[in-house]
Amino acid sequence: MFDASSSLRVANLTSLMWLREQCRAPDEQAASLFGIDDDTVRFYRDLSDVAIEALSRELDVSLFVPRFDNKTLPAALDAECSGHAQAATGLALHNIASLQALCDVCRHSVAEATWIYRINRETAEAYAALDHDQVVSLSRTLTACALLPRYDASGAARILDRPAGSRALFAAAYEPDTAPTGEAARRSFHLAH
């Protein structure tokens, strides 16, 4: 049976618990915080500990993907410099932890990051270039989550429906295509299947 690496597993576990907590909160801000629809809010609100543990333990991907790509990240950083908004402490801490983990993976290996976070090479390189101060200041001013759930309600349910021990295999097969950008697009032209 496949087991995700421990740091990825802990990050997925804590982030899913936090997502569920936000979905259960009476202020009903989860949809805007995470950019998810009402069905997905209901799904994560009702997600059991067993399901959270199963997703975190089995999948070799992050269950949260970055909100900003290489094109929108510079604008977010600029807005952070000029803006006066201040994120709530809990949200800021969550964003710091998530963004720092993302940047660490991108610095360690861009190729690993593209798989784990469903991002293209250019985005991974943009996050790898962020220094810690930029991560902290972006997290302080961002009033929404920096990483969004990878799966909507139907996507997560489809993986959870699969038998224990085989979910990573099915998740890889169900992974949607991302639009090729830059170098990938040029190569696809030559290597068209």
Next chain:
Amino acid sequence: MANHTHQHFRRLDIAREALDLGARRSVVQLITGISERELRHVFGACPSLTANCGGRPSSVDKLFHGRQLHLHACDFYNSFHHIFHRGVAPDEAMVVAYRHYQRRHPDDARLGFDRAFSIVTSVCRLWTAAAPSLKPVRCRTCGARFLTLIGASEHDDTPCTYCRLAKRLSRHGRVPTDEAQDQVALSTRVRLAVMAGTQGAATRAASSPIQ
């Protein structure tokens, strides 16, 4: 000059990883473009350089002889497909995708690195001038991506390898029992409480009902 040196060291790093993963010399040469002489000079003591002197696996038909082998081929290719199409260089995508494949099948990896290499060359025009003989398609029932022969019909309604696996696993009842699920839930609560750093919270978590 600096960029050229950086690229060369990057290729050497890929070669080291590929050799660690069991690639034969000829495959490492094709992937990295490093000469046999330099490989022997740098990695002289590596057993992969002297073992596996025969021809590398290239038969595509063999992938369709057994369900397990075909499933493993699809699983490896799915990782490679996404990493490569997200802009990663093919040599690095090959190594990282194979490492992910091995991690997903720690006890029963059916594909060797050389076989995985042959799958990539059968699907893409990478490291070869030969026309592709395999193509990745999406199952119209479950949406999974799987490999099929180039000549196969797009409208084939035969269940895909993932549909068949799902059916087989559910038939054999590999879904964990309720008792096992309760234990998992309990361990999660206790672990999270411990991570929060309070023993009292851990005790309370262990005694509270499972959702």
